[in-house]
Amino acid sequence: MTLPAEPLAKVNGASTIRNEGGLGEDAVVHALPDPVLVIDADDRVRYVNTAAEQFFATGRDSLIRKSIQELTADDSPIVDLVYRVRRSGVSIAQHGMEMCSPRDGTRRVDIHVGVLDQSHGDVVLCLRQRTFAxxxxxxxxxxxxxxxxxxxxxxxxxxxxxxxxxxxxxxxxxxxxxxxxxxxxxxxxxxxxxxxxxxxxxxxxxxDERPIDIEPLNIHELLDHVRRLVEAGAEGAKLKFVESYDPSLPPVLGNRDQLIQALLNLVNNAVEACSEPGGEITLLTAYRHGMRATVPGSKGRLDLPLEVAVRDNGMGIAEEVRANLFDAFVSGKRGGTGLGLALVAKIVRDHGGVIEYESRQRRTEFRMRLPVASEG
Structure with a gap:
């Protein structure tokens, strides 16, 4: 996306440049469907378009002068991305990044950061939210x-x-x-x-394509069971387990043995990724309202509000295997069969759910989204 730099560069002076047809370029930026923000040298917002107000569900007056850390998080990769662009003077695009904020939770976005006014340290930030589709x-x-x-x-x-x-x-x-x-x-x-x-x-x-036997299950009990199994098998390894659970989660309708197998595969992968000292594995659960989708082969729309995640601080997934990570015989581990994640994908599919992942150095997270109940 090419943005009109001149009017934004003069945002402090509130100047507006008009083309021959009399249309303000600032109005063009406000008409864009994607959020656009200008970040100054102090990492504070100086300019937002209308799409940015809608994205953050906050008016312009509330957004202006907020820091990026307030909009995302202190350890957000977006903060590092802005710093790298400001230091190098070169535009950078990142796809499928995870954007976290206390207010809006976690969203996956494509991000473009470019230099707007290098002498003042201003950069322009363009966001595009990935859809659930x-x-x-x-x-x-x-x-x-x-x-x-x-x-x-x-x-x-x-x-x-x-x-x-x-x-x-x-x-x-x-x-x-x-x-x-x-x-x-x-x-x-x-x-x-x-x-x-x-x-x-x-x-x-x-x-095995037979229908699975399902029953209401406490997902936290399954996670605790898997953690004990892994800790017993990894005795002597200096690993730290962190639990971040939503205690109000309703039961999930699932097959106990299969869900344990899926979680065990994910946690064992995380253990292998944390081979260096200081390894940390985080087990997370959350309830995400409004997660609904129509999947071919299913009747009606699926409710997928229950999120179960396994996060590690290992070296991340090799770039060359990411596009086909859940395919059989695809493995980033030497000597791996490439069937572990394919089995996880099958189990999640058999439960009517979806699995996705996000990976960068020192942070890889696999998320299962599962149904808790079906509506007619």
Missing amino acids: ETISRHLTSRDSVRSVTAMAAVLAHEVKNPLAGIRGAAQLLEREILGEGESLARLICDEVDRICSLVENMEVFA
Whole structure:
């Protein structure tokens, strides 16, 4: 987006430049559908357009002279982005950033920051809020991936697993009859067949399309159970767990074992990401009003107000795997099968929910949005 810099640069003087048709360029900025703010050298708002007032649900008089930290948060990446643009003199765009504020909660936005008046340290900030429809679109893409794995699992179970049993039996006979190097090679064949069978068995989970048994569940009890399991398995690791729960959450309708498996996969991934000292994993829950969506294959609109999140302060997710993170066989870990997050996506889908994530260095967060009740 190219913004008319001259009228905004003169905001202190309240000057307005008009084109040949007599239309004020300031009026053009106010007509833009995306929020536009001018931030001065003290990180305070000097100018907002009408869309910015609507975005923050606050009038111009209340926004002017507020600091960015008041509008977002002290540790918001937007603050760092403004600093980098001011220091480098180069415009920067970031997509899918998380914008948090005490008043409005968490919103995902695309942000463009450009230099407006370098001599005074003024920058212009343009925001575009990501819609929930975009989240649903990403969810449907991962659902299609799970469907392809389902078909593959059915083929593997029949065409691969049965012959592997014969190969293993033959290798065991050879192991008994030969000595020396041949014996160790026969043992190697058995071990590799076992490994492949284990992989096929893991994939068979995707082929199970039966309706799940659901019941009202306390999501905090499930999170506590998962935390105890992980702490017992990671004994000796210097990890800190932080809980940020909304105590007023209603029960979620779900399958206990499956939700535990999904949460366990997410928390174990967070543990592996926090390999350095000072690792911290935060478990969060919240109730988000108005989270509704129509998903193909569902009846009516889905209410997805219950948010369950796992956040870590590890190194973040590798850029090259982010676009297909929930696809099968995609893994950012050396030696990973790439089935863990695909299974999480399937479990969330089977519960009528949506999963999304946000990742940058020292902050990765996976969020499950789940239904608590269905309306007719």
